[in-house]
Amino acid sequence: QVQLVESGGGLVQAGGSLRLSCAASKSIFSINRMTWYRQAPGKQRDLVAGITSGGSTNYADSVKGRFTISGDTAKNTVYLQMNSLKPEDTAVYYCNAVDNWKYYWGQGTQVTVSS
Secondary structure: OOOEEEEOOEEEEOOOOEEEEEEEOOOHHHOOEEEEEEEOOOOOOEEEEEEEOOOOEEEOHHHOOOEEEEEEOOOOEEEEEEOOOOHHHOEEEEEEEEEOOEEEEOOOEEEEEEO
C-alpha cells in the first residue's frame, strides 16, 4: 500500500512557475514508477511526466522544455517543476505510483493559469 499526498497547486499568471510535490508513504527508490497526470474539466486524464526508480524520465510533448520531474529519496517526494505556464496547463494534477503492479493515486491538486 502506498499513500500519496500532493501539494503546491494554486493560481498563477501565464508565464509564471509552480512546483508540485507528491509525498509518498514509502521510499520512492522502491517504487517502480511515479507519474504526474492532469485532468482538465471535461477532458480525459493525461500523462504529464514520469520517473522510474532508476531515474529515467519521460514527458508529454506539450510540456517538454517547460516542466521537470525529479525525486528526493531522502524526503520520499517527487516534484514537478512547472515553468513558463500557459492557460492550457490549467487542470487538476494527480500523482500516480506503480508499485508491484498496483496503481495508487493521490487526491489531486488544482493548478490554474490565468491569461
